Amino acid sequence: MFELSFAEENYLKAIYHLSADGKRQVNTNAIAERLETRPASVSDMIRKLSEKGVVTYVKYQGVNITEVGKKKALWVIRKHRLWEVFLVNKLNFHWDEVHDIAEQLEHIRSSLLISRLDEFLEFPKFDPHGDPIPNAEGIMSSNPMTILSELPIGKTAELVSMKDTGAVFLNYLDRTGLKIGSKINIVDKMEFDGSMEIMVDQDKTMSISKQVSDNLLVITE
């Protein structure tokens, strides 16, 4: 398998993200804006990427990422998101301060490193922003996120994201010990005020208000 340069990886990732919203054709200007480069530079790079077979491209008609390109992009995204989990879960960074470091770490080349990191982090399925982490084959969970408050008694779910990302709410979560990746078991729900009794990580039970459970995004198996 051929290797891509850092710049090529960044372009490919941008193209992947811009086309992931269902859109087929990705425009030169959109790529330039996302990467903070000039359209002329994008034209140059696109030609190079199409020669390498990771995008197809008809002049003036925009680019399409190929299957090979998608695989390459997803591999970079996998690395990015795993490093973000590492920074937040192991080095105590806040989820809003890890992106720039992950932008650098995502280019480190070693698949053994990444599989070991994945294992060390206990195979997380979502990054600290709630985005799914592709597996080694580039497949990621399409399991839709649901709001914790909507689940019935007895369900087990994994916390993957928060709706409210304000400092006050995050601080509250810090104190309860709830964090991305926590396994939540719904023990009881009170009709009176909508609060629920949950068990976190098969460990401790606590009561959370409806206001809290409305802001927790989870996935069920």
Next chain:
Amino acid sequence: MFELSFAEENYLKAIYHLSADGKRQVNTNAIAERLETRPASVSDMIRKLSEKGVVTYVKYQGVNITEVGKKKALWVIRKHRLWEVFLVNKLNFHWDEVHDIAEQLEHIRSSLLISRLDEFLEFPKFDPHGDPIPNAEGIMSSNPMTILSELPIGKTAELVSMKDTGAVFLNYLDRTGLKIGSKINIVDKMEFDGSMEIMVDQDKTMSISKQVSDNLLVITE
């Protein structure tokens, strides 16, 4: 503070290592050989580095690293060695397979990342190869390593390196749980065969033969 490119960091690190052996002048050819580049490329880069003030240089007379240059080199070395500790202690790599990955990781820019990593690793003083890790100010332990078997009863020491690095010995250490960074307390020494009773990490005591303690390099406080 100005930033150096990856290539500049690699040159500076090579120059630092080549002059660390007490030698003052570092030769163009020596740098070229170490970095697997051509002497002509080294000449180019040296001019650039001297303009940035990290080396001084008189044509045909070799280079000297400056204090500023030394500080920059030690910062890269600190990152390299901390990442090596991470790879070995946390991701279960073997000490002989981490160098190439650390060569990449050493260029990641974020001093907060490094201080968090240092903390996460519990402030190691030596890397998995027994080389000292500079602190944030670029100072590293010059505490000489001694052979464990030479220490008297009652001493506490930290395991920093092994003399015998063969698979058989390393395998033995794996099984005993002894590893770089372990705190070793000498509980007793047997005159009969030179074996010693040690306590590892204030946790479990064990007996090791003289053949083993002869191959363990430690530092005392």
Next chain:
DNA sequence: CGGAATTTTTAGATTAACCTAAATTTTTAT
């Protein structure tokens, strides 16, 4: 529709980090 606006590409430069080949300086050794 057909010109104006927008988007995209091309042309021509620049910078960093390399290279080879040739020139120059220093060192070594008769």
Next chain:
DNA sequence: ATAAAAATTTAGGTTAATCTAAAAATTCCG
């Protein structure tokens, strides 16, 4: 001391990734 050998620098190129300015294609709209 001087010629040969070795080390080093310079000259002149290349490639990757960027840029500005200008040309060309596409899209928009009165």
